[in-house]
Amino acid sequence: MLKATGLTKTYDNVKALDDVSFEIKQGDITGFLGPNGAGKTTTLRILTGYMIPDSGEITYNDKSLEPNSKEILGSIGYLPEENPLYGNLRVDEFLTYTAKIKNAYDLKELKEIADKCGLESVMTKTIDTLSKGFKQRVGFAKTLIGNPKFLIMDEPTEGLDPNQKEEILKLIKEIAKDKTIIFSSHVLSEVRQIANNVIIINRGKIVAQGNSDKLILKHFKNSLVTLRTDAPITKLNQELKKVKTVFAVDRKSKDRAKFSEYAITCSNPEETSLEIFKAISKNRWHLIELHSQSQGLEELFKELTK
Template sequence: MIELAHVSRSFGSFRAVDDISFSIRTGEIVGLLGPNGAGKTTTMRMITGFLTPDEGTITIDGRDIREDERDSKRKIGYMPESAPLYGDMIVEDYLNYVASMQGVNAAERVPFLCRTCGLSEVMHKNIAELSRGYRQRVGLAHALMNDPEILILDEPTSGLDPNQIGEVRNLIKELGKTRTVIISTHILGEVEMLCGRVIIISHGKIAADSPTSELASRYMRSASVSVIAAAPSQKELIQEVEKLSGNGTAAAFDVPYAETLLNGKSGIYGVRVSVDADKEIRPDIAKNVSEKGWALYELSLQRNSLEDVFRTLTTGGEA
């Protein structure tokens, strides 16, 4: 288990991390989110022992990392956003070199990591010649060299193409079955796919700490209902939708296919209204539109996404 208790870190007069506390159980895959400069990378570097907290304690399996620095570091594999690789070395030589530096049996570990990280096709290529996707894989192999219990990944899919992103995500999922994984990323869809829990940091403080599946319901208060219908006027459709929503305010939006359906005549309108997240008004809208003899083309509910949660918690905007 990793545990941070009242941890702070400043750089000059700038307080990058401000009295944060959380714990991560063995076997969790946790997403660490926040805007640029929020304190994510500083937090990860303190967990690895690269930076020392000004205040507070960080323990791994109950032992303060400052009191048992070498043993704590042996339990951690860290891949920074831009993995520091030697471009003039071929991949196999580089991994053998890392193994020797860490006192690992290269003859056993390097072939295993070659298979695990999908490096078979590039083992005899110079690192400088590799695509960004393969360089990320080499960096991941480096982080896994000493078979760490904890894997910390800073923007692991940054700059990759869609195929490479899918491959790296699948690899992280597999690795997460046997170890604790902390992922820092700006790709919120990635967090939803990979992480069972999300910690959001804003201005050096924890803004949210929740299971990913519960984040929206815990922190969001609203959703939106979109209606596309043929009505006598947009004003009448807006009035009807607002009446059914309670205290919501409806807004019009353009319907691209309206003119096609009506052969150039106007009459198909789109209206979107905010509602309480737990309020369901779609059946009432469908019933009323039908009773008025209006044609209903679309009716949909859009619940707030993780992106909306992130924006609300890090900017103070309305959910």
């Protein structure tokens, strides 16, 4: 388990982190979200021991990072922001160097990692001559050396084209089985795709953390169901009053063919949609369109980082 307690960091009298605390359980994939400048990189740098916080503590499996940094850093794979690499080294030299320092030099394992990351064809090439996609793979391969228990990645897909992004995300999912992963991103679709938990940070403070579905439910009690039907407003109102999940029925517009567009505010869009369908069917009204708009991670992010 990775635990951060009361992290505070100030740069030039500006609080970059203000009493940041969170826990990441073994085996979780956690998306670390926040707008630019919210404190994501600072937090991840503190987690990896690169940066010293003004106050606060980091523990990995109940061991404090600072006095045990050498031992703990051996169990962390870290991909920093912008993926800095020793550009003058060849890919195989760089991976071997990292493996030796991690005391995990095993040619077979290195080959497996290179294969997994699709680096076989560029192993003897100088890193500086590689494309951005390959460089990102090299950085990613480096994080996997020594089979680390914790993976910390700062915007791992930044600057990649959609196909490369897809590949990296697939790779993260593949290796996630026995690892604890935290990765920062501001691409919410990526987070939704692979993370089971999220931490949202804004202006140096954690504004939400936990399972993303539960967080959405907690923050957005009301959802919206829209429909186009020829049901009269009074009768539709009467029918839907009986449904516990419905809070309000509003008519948005009416067209020449007597069809109206309604907006139903409710707590559970799926259950409400089913009840609407039953009412329409019972009264033999006509239904042209039924659309439930449940709130997602995007709305949650916007709401919390305003």
